[in-house]
Every structure is written in C-alpha cells, then in structure tokens.
Amino acid sequence: MKKKFALALAAIMMTGTLAACGSTNTNDNAGSTADNTTSGTSAVEAIKEKGEIVMLTNAAFPPFEYLADDGSVQGVDADIAQAVADKLGVELKIVDMDFDSIVNSLKAGKGDFAAAGMTITEERLKQVDFSDEYVTSSQMVVVRADSDLEGDKDALDTALSGKNIAVQAGTTGDWYAGGDETTGSTIEKANVLQYKSATEAALHLANGKADAIIIDQKPAEAIVAANDGKLKVLDTKLTDEQYAFAVQKNQEDLLAVINEVVAEYKGDKVDELITKHMGA
C-alpha cells in the first residue's frame, strides 16, 4: 500500500517537474513570436515603462566588473551599462550572479541584458544575440612568479596538458583548458579546477593547488596586480576573441540602443575606463 503511494507520489512529482520545464519553454516561444509580430519595438518600451533596465553580471571579473568597497558593482561594463540606461532615461539595476548561469538567466528573462566581459561564441549565439564588440581580448596563462613555463601557443598547450589548470567555470578559459576544439585548444587531459570566480582561481594558484590559470587578458593582469608579485602572466595569447553585451533574441531595438553606446565607447573611451578600473 505504502509502496504504491510512494510510486504515485513520485509519478506526480515527475510530471510536475516536466510540466514546469515545458511551460517555461512554451512561454519563451510565445514571447519571441509576440516580439516578431510587433517588429521589435516592445523591448525598449517595456523597459521605459518599468523605469529600470536590469543588467546581469558576475562581479568577480576585474576590471570589467567587481564589487566596490561600498558593495556596489563597479567596472568597465557597469560604466557602459550606465550610459545605456542614461540613453533610455531609466535606472540601471545590476544583478550579480554566477557567471555560468548568466546566459540561462538572460534567456529566461531575469534581466534585460548581460554585460560580463562575455566573449561572442557560436554556442552562446544560438541562445542570445550579441551587440557589436567593445573590447578584443585573449585567453592568457597565469602562473606563479617562480614558474619557468614559456613558449608559443602550441608549446604552452603541450606543456599544460595533464596539468592542474584553474579556471572560472563556464568561461572561454574553462573550455580552453578542457581541450574544447571550438576554442582552438590542443590541451589534452588537463585536470580542470572550476572555480566560481577569477579571484578564487588566483588564490588557489598562489597557494599551489593549481599549476596555471587560463583566463581573459584583463582579469589576468588584474589578479596578477592584486597578488603582489606572487603571480605573473605569460606573454603568449592563446586565443583572439571579442567581448560584447548580450540581449535576448529578437530584441533588435534594444540591441540598436546598446550598439549606439558601444560605438561611442569603443576604442579610446573603453581604454580609459580599463585604466581607471585597473587601479581600483
């Protein structure tokens, strides 16, 4: 009797979860078709009506975003996002979350756009749209100051194979360390230590858990600067990639506004912001 009851309960829970997962999907579909029919003016109007625009980020990726001493999210992305908000005449609200859940959250509508030093990749493009790029970056290798690791990309890939590589989970560096071919990596069988943030990865490189970090150029420089000579970044660039803001699919109007701001900032103004936040 009890067994049957338990089985029935399990069945109910399963259908419940399936239905829940299905309904969000159908909502997504409905939302995007609605956007299509109204030729995409809805996104910006909805934001103006709300009076705020929500930016999703992971505030552990200096200088693009970091938590300031007062607890607010600061950084290059936050500054550009503020310009977007000003252009729309709305408040900017920044939501700090794990990097590896940003794309999903954006897709689910938990924010209006993502600005997280995010590289344009094919896989992400299937899920969200990207603005024009505002920074070009590379994956870099960070090691302890006494390390004698050096060489070009191929030499580094070979040297890092089978090593303990610390990364920020869900970033290009994570995939590169895991030998993902789409990143051009030829690393084989590395032990990838996936941390929630770049700063944690730096901590565990400094204390010897990891042999190297693979991470984007600017955060690499920032964490080296923050570790008083204990770490160094190698000169070799492992990849060439572009950062951009991400928005949900079919929101061309919002994308256009962001692109205007990005065009304004790209180049000198972004470099200025990077210098400004690098010291912070």
Next chain:
Amino acid sequence: MNEWFAKVVSDFSGAFIEGDRWKLYFQGLGKTLQIAAGAVVLGIIIGIVIAIIKVSANQHSNSGKCPVFLKILEKICDIYLTVIRGTPVMVQLLIIYAGIFVTMTDGTIAAIVGFGINSGAYVAEIIRAGIQSIDKGQTEAGRSLGLTSGQTMRLIILPQAIRNILPALFNEFITLLKETSVAGYVAVQDILKMATNIQNKVYNIAPLMITAVFYLVLVIIMTQVQKQIERRLAQSDRR
C-alpha cells in the same frame, strides 16, 4: 502540446544522449557517492566517539566523581558541537579547502573531511539521544548481573539504542548525500557540477532535471535500505 513535447524530448536527449553526455553524469555520480560514503563513515566514527564521551561524562558526574580528563574531553566535544552545528557546511567546506588542505589539488579529500566532520556533530547528538532513550533500569539490570559498565553499554544498551536511532540516522545520511551538491564550490566535479557544465553547452534546464532524478533515485534506494534494516531489527520485537 505536440510541439511542447517535442521540445522536451529534444532538450532531454540533447542533455543526456548527445555526445555521450550521460557518461558525464555517471562520472559526477561516482564523485558524489565517493564523497557521501567517505563522509558517512567518518561521521559515524566521530559521532560514536563523541557520543560515548558525552554519555560517560554524564554518568560519571551523576555519580559525583568525574575524572578530570573526561571533563576536558567533554568540554572539547561541546566546543566542536557548537562550532560545527553553528556554522553552515558550505563555509566549513571552503575554509577546509582553502585553509587546511592548502596545497592539495584534489578537492575530494577536503570534501570528505569537511562533510564528515560536519555530519559527525549531528550523528553524535543522534547517538547520544538514542543511548539516553534507553531506560535506566536496563543499565541497572546489567550492572546487577555483574557486567562491567563497558559490557552493559556494548551488550545491552547499544543494541537497543541502534534500533531507536535508525530513522534519525538515515535522515542525517540522506541530508548529507544531498548536501554534497555544494562540493562544486571546491572544484570537485560532482554530479551537479557536471550538470552545470552540460547546461553551459545546451542552455536549458534539462540537465538539472536529470540531476534531480539521480538524487531522487539515490534517496529512494537509501530509504529502502533503511526499511529493510528496520524490518530485520523488528523481528524480535514484541511491541
């Protein structure tokens, strides 16, 4: 409806079958089980030791003469229980990983130790409660029959206590198994971490659903084991 069903099917096959991703879940499951099993063993050992220290200190001080070393041991146990039960397991785990196993790359050991130490505190209280739930008359009867206090504990009190604490103990093990899902924070690729990684490829919630099913099945199995043991122990029951 059909469209929705097709989407669910494609989400799930994308998250489980494509690119042999199911292997990753089982790899992660192995890690989860390794951590949980290690922590359960460590937790039981710590729990029994502490429970015995506390119970015997209690008995001795009731009879008015408690040796000093026992008092000190009891104090240490009290501090341990207060600290471990007073702080979140995730904080403990991060401290152990970054502060104690400083240069050890593999987070698995840190996770086993962390969860084991945590679980030990709860197991200790469960066992202590179980021992104290046995009527004082049982101890008195054992002692009157000429058994030493150790023999009384081993042969008379503990067998009865085990039956009483079993439901609470399994409750703790089930909680522990589920708590290991935060091991991803110390770079351990447990099943949830694997699911998050797959989620970063497929961008839907199917991997999380699959993970939930894995945990659910594990807990159902544990519940069945508990029922079996309870049935065995109840064979000589006259209640």
